[in-house]
Amino acid sequence: AQSVTQLDSQVPVFEEAPVELRCNYSSSVSVYLFWYVQYPNQGLQLLLKYLSGSTLVESINGFEAEFNKSQTSFHLRKPSVHISDTAEYFCAVSADKAAGNKLTFGGGTRVLVKP
């Protein structure tokens, strides 16, 4: 079984400052890793994913995450946040060779960007 821990439930940050959201996972098998974002009263939108290849993955809106297998982490970073980045962010894993597409989510990190 897999589990995901997001170490910060809330992260306040000033506009144009950097932000890092921490995600650690545990699994006995290889995993695929995802970051999703949820705006109020909305579903989840995929930010970025790690399936294989380069351990550093980037999104089109300036976020990046690095897969670190030895530390079982997949932290999300953005060098300069905008007010519109205020949302809840979820880290998720799915197990390689699992039966199906089940995602296991972390508890979420609420990011509040202040002007």
Place this chain on the structure above:
Amino acid sequence: KAGVTQTPRYLIKTRGQQVTLSCSPISGHRSVSWYQQTPGQGLQFLFEYFSETQRNKGNFPGRFSGRQFSNSRSEMNVSTLELGDSALYLCASSSGILNTEAFFGQGTRLTVV
């Protein structure tokens, strides 16, 4: 390309009633998964359907059930509703190939009174 459509968006039911939620996946996608989101428990996997068969199941009581039709549309049913079933129910659509990304609908907000 249309996204994942969930209906209805909001629902209020009385304890003891049953409810059916609907999800239409992205055209061509064959996998539909359901998740329950609550403030206390977060996002929890309910089940996944692929080609009309349940492929995976989470740890929920038998009151929660689902099905998938030949056009890949899926329904989720909850019987004998309890106050604790109040949640945002999210549907996710995937191509069916394992471990590819899931696209989520906007969810159905169920309130049990």
